[in-house]
Amino acid sequence: MASYAPGHAASQTKHHEWRTAENSAAHLLPHLDTLARTKPNLKLLDVGAGSGTISAGLAAHIPHGTVLATDISDDILTRAAAHATSLGITNISFQRASLPNLPFPDGTFDVVHAHQVLTHLSDPAGAVRELVRMCAPGGVVALREVDMHMWCFWPAVDALQKFQGLMADVLVANGGQDEAGRRLVSYALAAGVERKQVEAGFGTWCYSAPEDRKAWGGSMIERLKTSQMRSKGIELGIVTEEGVGEMIKAWEQWIENDEATLGIMNGEVIIKK
């Protein structure tokens, strides 16, 4: 991809920084432990690392290994590097690179990780082929992608359901995938992987505790006020200014409601090379 359509506005970045290796890459951690037992100095590639909070957590998890975090944006990588430095993490480096063609020879890495990357691509299966190419025999490719239709709201008010629809529609209008979460196995098979190499599961994010509602809901409100999602949605006729106002109000009420809960479902796949 030539650019990251959602952009790196403060709202987007703030939400991304909530992510950790524990809450967003739990499917990979046991495989990392297994690989590190026989090869402590393993090499991990994190593609589309963004704010780099997951990358830093993965680096901390393999203290004798090394992480190379790539992204299409120099700006976000500078921020990611500062984050790692602030945590005293030194076994990580950063390099600008873009799918579908990454500048690394076949089998360079023991682990190739991509989180919320395929969702933004027009050829997700082609991207999986490239990720698998760079993985060494015996290694693993770990994928995790949201399914935009699996947002479980309570209360399930109309304006929040419409917000979910807006996000999905803008994603697709930008050339992305709204069902990547459920399609990870199909992408892997289309990329030439055999079914027996694939372990599939689903993981979730949950926003319900008051501080999580505030962080997530606040980020969604900022997106509605400032991000490309708003302008693109209005440009495409998916939403009106008035509709955006109703969504903002619905999120504000959701943040204040102690009953409120949001679960988001992500597909997770481990490909064993």
Next chain:
Amino acid sequence: MASYAPGHAASQTKHHEWRTAENSAAHLLPHLDTLARTKPNLKLLDVGAGSGTISAGLAAHIPHGTVLATDISDDILTRAAAHATSLGITNISFQRASLPNLPFPDGTFDVVHAHQVLTHLSDPAGAVRELVRMCAPGGVVALREVDMHMWCFWPAVDALQKFQGLMADVLVANGGQDEAGRRLVSYALAAGVERKQVEAGFGTWCYSAPEDRKAWGGSMIERLKTSQMRSKGIELGIVTEEGVGEMIKAWEQWIENDEATLGIMNGEVIIKK
């Protein structure tokens, strides 16, 4: 509840036996470990234990504690007891009992667990109040309930989506809840629990590996052929004989499709007493 509406046909029981403490009560296990460190002989009540495979796993997890598994059906408890015996598990006992009134004094148990129980009740908040009542101070109540609208199918063919709708509609027609998964926090608050006592999350089941597709899809086909869901759905005019036939065919194709995936989202709540 006076009876378990879905029934204990072979299809229902077979699917229930796929469940383990690890794949269906992972949210409780760390709390069990914490409690067992200070009180190894802790007492756990498992309400609506059904086939008892989760109950047996919980008993194995607390070898110095005891599990009391209840259900409304003597037949299923006999089966559950045989399962525990076959595993050599001796720290478990069984007793017939029905919500909303269980015959145990306040604070009898250190842990009260209910899995896919509230979903079948007309007053889930009242049931939570009863579960909390039986939990001792310092203990935990652990709940896990499906959200019937959070089934993530690939391929998302029409007959499978209709099957999902049929299940939800029959559940509601039987007096149950189709959105229990997302409502657990609201039930807890309605039961008089304070928000700060509640930890909320979501867990999933995934059926994608060939053996899991066969087990799950086969169970759904058996249900369509023999269970109360079929007769009730036809009686209510939700589905026709022809529609049932299309659903069976869709499941058969789904089982054979190596791309096929199904993720099911469950709400999970820990209430700290």
